[in-house]
Every structure is written in C-alpha cells, then in structure tokens.
Amino acid sequence: MPRTENIDPDDTDDRRRPAKSSPGRLNVLRIVGIVPWVLLFVIITAGGLLFVMSLAKATSAAQEAANGVVFSTIFIGLYIFTRCVEKVVAGVDRIQTNRRRSS
Secondary structure (H helix, E strand, O other): OOOOOOOOOOOOOHHHOOOOOOHHHHHHHHHHHHHHHHHHHHHHHHHHHHHHHHHHHOOOHHHHHHHHHHHHHHHHHHHHHHHHHHHHHHHHHHHHHHHHHHO
C-alpha cells in the first residue's frame, strides 16, 4: 500500500501521489487471457469433426496416418501459441502490479 500521509492535497506534482489502480486494464488482461482458450476450444472441436470426416474418406492406412499427423501438428501448434499468449498476459500483469507497488 503506498504511503499517503505526507501528501499535500493542493500539491499538483503527480510524482508524489500514489498510483491509481486501474481495474479496466485488469479486466482487459483477463479477457485477453480467456479469448485464446475459447478460440482453441472451438478450433479443436471443429478440427476434431474434420479429422473424423477425413478418417471416413481415407482409403488406406497411410492416408489415415497422414491425416492424424497433420491434425495433431496443427492442434499442438495452437496449444503452444495459446500458452504463449497466456504467459505474455501474465507477464504484463506482473509488470503492471510491480509498477503499482513501486510508486
């Protein structure tokens, strides 16, 4: 908690005032952190249906294996991307929290 006991209410110097918390930014960070997971769920659900359809149309075991490799590569890539977004959002949140504490 920032110290506020020595702050003059008539002082216009913003460097001496405690940092105001911004709940708007926190809500934006939460939304940005949730959206990739929702999109990942939707894409994986649609991709799973496409994968089942591609398995039904495959004429050989090699085609089935190739379809599995393609779809699993896409799903793993999307998962890694979503985790990266989550880590970036957590890092931005931590930086903002540290800035609020230090001022």
